[in-house]
């Protein structure tokens with residue numbers, strides 16, 4: 001006799017939104033600032049253009065706009081939100097958390113609001129935290145935002161880093177809902193997070209309040225990060241899929257952090273993933289750190305690729321190193 005599945009609280013993605021700065025900077029423009037070329041950037045990274053925040057555009061303003069669009073898409077009133085998590089490494093101020101600034105912009109005065117700092121893995125970390133809080137009843141309706149203005153911490157004389165990053169924001173509304181406890185039900189199925197701080201000096205910012213009393217600039221040993229990225233990303237994706245007992249062929253969409261086209265292609269080859277199942281936006285957005293996953297997800301939902309019921313795997317790796325994956329049925 002087979003038993004009917006029990007019920008479980010699930011964190012369901014009710015809606016999504018995104019926001020980009022007005023200004024687009026092409027590779028051709030960058031080649032006038034540093035010794036680089038469109039050919040090199042496209043061949044080594046897959047990036048053709050990125051958005052750069054102008055005056056008045058900040059992590060807060062982009063994040064708030066993405067949040068408003070996500071709320072509208074979900075059909076949820078701001079007042080229903082009782083948890084705001086902003087994943088960012090480029091907050092408007094050292095404190096208070098950008099999440100509290102966005103909370104004020106949305107007119108919300110209850111619930112919790114805080115930032116999560118896991119660099120490019122920030123959105124995956126924030127999703128995992130929101131999921132845990134929704135499942136344990138600490139919140140009912142969460143706004144998870146990834147928002148970054150990396151252009152403000154780039155060394156615009158360093159061609160090895162300044163060509164790779166861009167600015168932007170993405171957001172998801174997650175609601176706690178009770179569903180049969182199967183992988184066919186909507187919501188987050190699995191979250192897996194990792195960190196290995198031995199590599200903290202391979203991708204970092206050379207400043208901070210407690211050391212230099214400055215903001216600092218991004219520094220990266222690109223080749224080292226690349227090597228670890230392919231291994232760590234493939235491993236955590238396998239871990240998440242194994243936990244949910246699904247094979248790569250059963251995942252409808254892969255929405256990865258957008259760092260480098262060659263990393264995504266290498267991972268796809270390793271795991272036997274069809275490349276047309278990967279949402280890629282890095283050609284237009286560059287690497288927007290914690291914003292890249294929700295930006296890519298929003299684009300693919302709004303253009304009709306990702307549909308309700310689809311199984312989606314999010315993954316990221318970033319400074320720390322940190323890395324992680326989230327498997328969800330949309």
Ligand code: UT7
Pocket residue numbers: 035036037040041044045120159160161163164221222223224225226229258259260263287289317318319
């Ligand atoms: O989001 C967080 C995670 N971040 C990442 O995953 C980034 C991981 N790393 C990467 O994506 C790649 O390592 C890069 C795109 C950063 C670099 O690609 P690469 O194939 O690893 O190049 P490289 O660093 O080995 O540099 C190759 C050559 C060097 O010249 P030499 O030493 O061979 O003469 C660099 O000086 O390319 C040179 N180079 C450039 N040339 C033109 C480095 N940057 C540039 C540039 N334009 N912008």
